Amino acid sequence: MSETKPKPQGAVQTTGHSWDGDLQEFNNPLPAWWLWGFYATVLFAVIYWVLFPAWPIAGGYTTGVMNTITFVDGSGEERTTHWNTRSLLLKEMQQSESAQRSREYLEKVAATDYQEILSDPEMMDFTRSMAKGLFGDNCAACHGTGGSGVIGLFPNLADDDWLWGGTVEQIETSIRAGRYGFMPEFRNTLNAQQLDDVATYVLSLSGNKVDQTVAARGEKIFQTDTGGCYYCHTESGTGLESQGAANLTDQVWTVADVNGAETLDAQKAEVKQVIRNGVERRMPGWSERLTAAQIKLLTVFVHELGGGQ
Amino acid sequence: MIKHESIETNAGLLIALTLIVISIGGLVEIVPLFFINDTVEKVEGVRPYSALELRGRDIYQREGCYLCHSQMVRPFRDEMLRYGHYSLAAESKYDHPFQWGSKRTGPDLARVGGKYSNEWHVAHLVRPTAVVPQSVMPNYPWLLETELNYSDVQDRMRALKMTGVPYSETQQEYEANVTTFGADIAGRLDILRAEETLMQQALTYNYDGQRARITEMDALIAYLQVLGTMVDFSRYDEGYFTQFR
Numbered sequence: 001m002s003e004t005k006p007k008p009q010g011a012v013q014t015t016g017h018s019w020d021g022d023l024q025e026f027n028n029p030l031p032a033w034w035l036w037g038f039y040a041t042v043l044f045a046v047i048y049w050v051l052f053p054a055w056p057i058a059g060g061y062t063t064g065v066m067n068t069i070t071f072v073d074g075s076g077e078e079r080t081t082h083w084n085t086r087s088l089l090l091k092e093m094q095q096s097e098s099a100q101r102s103r104e105y106l107e108k109v110a111a112t113d114y115q116e117i118l119s120d121p122e123m124m125d126f127t128r129s130m131a132k133g134l135f136g137d138n139c140a141a142c143h144g145t146g147g148s149g150v151i152g153l154f155p156n157l158a159d160d161d162w163l164w165g166g167t168v169e170q171i172e173t174s175i176r177a178g179r180y181g182f183m184p185e186f187r188n189t190l191n192a193q194q195l196d197d198v199a200t201y202v203l204s205l206s207g208n209k210v211d212q213t214v215a216a217r218g219e220k221i222f223q224t225d226t227g228g229c230y231y232c233h234t235e236s237g238t239g240l241e242s243q244g245a246a247n248l249t250d251q252v253w254t255v256a257d258v259n260g261a262e263t264l265d266a267q268k269a270e271v272k273q274v275i276r277n278g279v280e281r282r283m284p285g286w287s288e289r290l291t292a293a294q295i296k297l298l299t300v301f302v303h304e305l306g307g308g309q
Numbered sequence: 310m311i312k313h314e315s316i317e318t319n320a321g322l323l324i325a326l327t328l329i330v331i332s333i334g335g336l337v338e339i340v341p342l343f344f345i346n347d348t349v350e351k352v353e354g355v356r357p358y359s360a361l362e363l364r365g366r367d368i369y370q371r372e373g374c375y376l377c378h379s380q381m382v383r384p385f386r387d388e389m390l391r392y393g394h395y396s397l398a399a400e401s402k403y404d405h406p407f408q409w410g411s412k413r414t415g416p417d418l419a420r421v422g423g424k425y426s427n428e429w430h431v432a433h434l435v436r437p438t439a440v441v442p443q444s445v446m447p448n449y450p451w452l453l454e455t456e457l458n459y460s461d462v463q464d465r466m467r468a469l470k471m472t473g474v475p476y477s478e479t480q481q482e483y484e485a486n487v488t489t490f491g492a493d494i495a496g497r498l499d500i501l502r503a504e505e506t507l508m509q510q511a512l513t514y515n516y517d518g519q520r521a522r523i524t525e526m527d528a529l530i531a532y533l534q535v536l537g538t539m540v541d542f543s544r545y546d547e548g549y550f551t552q553f554r
Contacts, residue, residue: 016314017314017317053554056341056342056344056345058344059344059345059346060345060346060347061341061345071548071551073546073547073548074546074547074548075546079548079551081551081552084551084554085384085554086384086395086550086551086553086554087551087554088384089384089385089386089389089395090547090548090551092386093386093389096386099386137390137391138424140441141424141425141429141433141440141441142425142426142429142440144440144442145443150432150439150440153428153429153432153440154429154440280428280518281426281428282426282427282428283426284423284424284425284426288423288543289393289423289424
């Protein structure tokens with residue numbers, strides 16, 4: 001195009017305007033391909049107006065002809081509407097191949113009990129792939145994409161330590177109804193000395209080498225109504241699952257970052273901080289957001305993620 | 310008849326005529342929606358924001374959350390699977406301005422209410438990478454430190470009332486709200502009691518985890534936790550919403 005030579009004066013009609021004395025504008029006809037392209041878009045628009053909802057009239061609009069969508073409503077009756085995105089979506093969710101396939105799987109999952117799913121490799125394959133997406137959309141924000149959680153805030157699902165129990169039934173309850181984990185604060189009940197004693201005793205429960213006389217004083221507070229720790233953490237320190245109370249006898253720490261602290265004093269400071277401030281953690285229930293079958297998939301996924309019981 | 314040449318050589322006239330042509334295009338697209346009976350769905354549950362939620366919405370706008378987060382789940386299958394039910398026009402009928410947005414650097418927030426705990430929101434807003442390591446969202450630590458200024462909340466409600474949001478100032482308006490929304494919610498929509506109900510909501514739910522203070526974090530989380538939760542979709546047949554399109 002850059003090679004086009006200007007045509008001699010007078011060969012093409014000009015618009016008749018003249019600027020700065022000699023600057024004129026050719027009045028060339030539009031290229032044919034462009035013009036026909038334009039007519040085609042006009043034709044497309046007219047056909048579109050006829051087939052699809054388009055023009056407003058009074059309190060409504062033209063709904064389009066020969067272009068309806070049929071879907072099944074909640075009562076099981078077939079309904080046919082004019083074309084619109086909402087009906088199209090319903091139809092797709094009911095009739096598209098991939099939707100039908102995933103519904104088939106979900107129905108199969110809903111009808112199968114946990115033991116059968118866990119022992120059937122094919123169902124586990126399907127569960128893993130579908131639950132991975134669900135976990136990413138709904139759970140990963142708190143528990144992390146790998147399920148390792150955030151210490152102090154959100155439990156690690158990838159280890160074999162379970163605050164609320166690790167059987168499929170208990171995991172399902174956690175997901176369906178949510179959980180509310182609560183430990184009272186002891187800042188006003190225990191003084192600095194007592195806090196130190198209890199923290200020392202708590203660390204001794206998981207096998208840390210501590211001063212035995214201090215631990216003995218802490219034990220008294222832990223196991224009596226002074227601290228009352230044993231109500232939830234039990235006398236042996238293994239914790240009540242019904243309360244979501246942590247097992248203090250293993251090396252797994254979910255609230256105090258003991259494993260991240262290097263010295264015994266630093267570890268003690270972590271534990272003391274938790275005792276002083278208490279714990280309040282909520283997991284929302286998912287029964288309104290997810291279907292029973294989806295919750296079942298996630299249960300199996302989480303069960304497998306950590307060493308489920 | 311104006312000659313082509315006289316328009317081309319007169320900048321003022323050219324601008325005026327260009328504006329007229331463009332506004333016709335806009336008006337033809339927008340105005341009919343005001344007259345179509347079924348644009349806004351008839352659903353129960355949608356209510357104006359309480360005073361605390363309203364301050365949260367203002368902070369949402371102040372911080373420019375809408376630049377990266379939309380609040381509009383579109384009627385597509387992949388969006389339904391990820392976010393939940395598609396958004397209804399009715400759900401943003403009290404939003405001025407609406408927060409639909411058109412940019413999703415972060416996820417859509419139209420149904421974020423109730424999805425995460427308050428504790429998660431606090432940790433996430435202070436430092437998003439603390440809970441979502443791959444996040445590109447900036448930190449908003451000042452929300453937790455800044456006391457919420459709600460001295461002008463009544464004026465903010467009055468301003469919205471002028472646009473048609475049913476906050477009440479007179480006994481008559483209050484009673485109308487009791488009929489529409491029930492006594493609990495009507496109380497929270499009363500402009501004269503705004504400061505009292507704001508404090509009450511912040512202290513009851515303690516969104517930011519700090520009992521002694523009402524911070525901007527309280528307000529923002531109160532707002533986020535109500536997003537998309539007002540309509541109980543289990544009460545409606547899926548086919549019901551198609552009649553409004």
